[in-house]
Amino acid sequence: MASSRLQVTARQLSKTFKKKGRFEIGIASELPPAYKKFWREWKVLKPAAVHFVPQEGKWKRDELTGETYPIQNIPIPLKFPAEINEGIWGGEAVVKGFQKRDDRRRRVPHYWVPVLKRTVVRSEVLNTHLSVTVTDRTISLINDHYGFDHYLLKTPACDLVSVLALKLKKQILTELMNGCPRHAYDPKKQMEIYEEYKTYLSSYTPEEIEWYGLTWYEALSKVAKLKEAANKPIPxxxxxxxxxxxxxxxxxxxxxxxxxxxxxxxxxxxxxxxxxxxxxxx
Missing domain, CATH: 1.10.1200 (Non-ribosomal Peptide Synthetase Peptidyl Carrier Protein; Chain A)
Structure with a gap:
């Protein structure tokens, strides 16, 4: 009886003294819903499995013993170095673990790093070629989506991970929102490209495109500048x-x-x- 009362009291205290979230402290409370939506897509959503093969269903039966046990798709902890923001790794990252190189010796720490290569990709919407650092998985995903622009526009932010990919995606969306002005020299081609990619604009509003791809500190700096411009004192x-x-x-x-x-x-x-x-x- 006493334990149940203590549990009820603990629940009430947890509701009363609830820990403030990221968007409830300081100037972050003034961030618009458009950036909150992007942050949720980038940092909260669960990314696709890259370094392990997820199993379907909730339960699995052992063929030998007939025992049933739950399926647990626990993702492998990944390390994201600063260099990942300078390229497009296709969801891959550095895996930290142990490796037993000899049966007679103890295991040793080991890092599994993706194989990086420098290649050139072309963006039809931006009408330019880009030299970026990619992995084999990135090239496969670009081929599966039939183009670099389709890959960026179809892939959510949690799978793109890198800041470079998010900045390029924002630039492509801004270009589409303005009607592809980089192809103004050829109106026919401009209309063809716009008709091909305009379906991606239905998922975003102009305000969401404006706040898309900003890091946390860039978003806070933008809010501070907007606030300063709105409250600029008059001599x-x-x-x-x-x-x-x-x-x-x-x-x-x-x-x-x-x-x-x-x-x-x-x-x-x-x-x-x-x-x-x-x-x-x-």
Whole structure:
């Protein structure tokens, strides 16, 4: 009885003192839903299995013993070095583990690194060739999707992983949203490419494309700049000068320096009293 009461109390306390999430602290709370959607696609969604073969179903029966046991598709822990953001690895990463190279010796730590190669890919929408670092799986995926642009646009952010791939995807979506202006020299080809890829725009809004592909710090920096531009302070001298000009106009007082430009051009009496200042030429 006492244990059940303690459990209820613990649940109530957990609801009361709930730990704040990433988007509830500081300036991150002002991030728009468009970026939250991208972040969920990039960091929260479960990526496709690359380094292991997942088994279907929930239960499996052993053919020898007839024993039934649950299927557990536990992904292999991966290491994502900084170099992964400079290429397109197709979902591959570095695997850390142990390797037993001799039966008479103990196992030793080992890193399995993907085989990287430099190749050139072509983007039809961007109308350019790109030299990128890829893996064999990346080339296979590009061939399976019948083109580099189709591969980027069909693959979710959690499988692209690298920042370079996300930036290119955002650039392609922006180009499609603007009507493929890089093919303006050939209107017929421009229309063909737009008709081929325009179906991908239905999954995104202009705001989502604007925030797509930004890293966490880039998104926070953008929010800070937008906030600073919206709340940019106006110098009080401009406000007082404008009020003075309006009062003079309403009172009907004529003055040589009635306009704001002429008032700003006139020198103050303090500058005339400055002995080190430049004197007006006669």
């Amino acid at each position: 009080l001298k401009n406000v007082y000068r404008k009020n003075l000009v309006e009062k003079l106009k309403s009172a009907g007082i004529e003055s040589k320096s009635s306009s704001a430009d002429e008032i700003s051009a006139t020198t103050s009496w303090l500058s005339k009293m400055n002995p080190f200042g430049k004197k007006d030429e006669a």
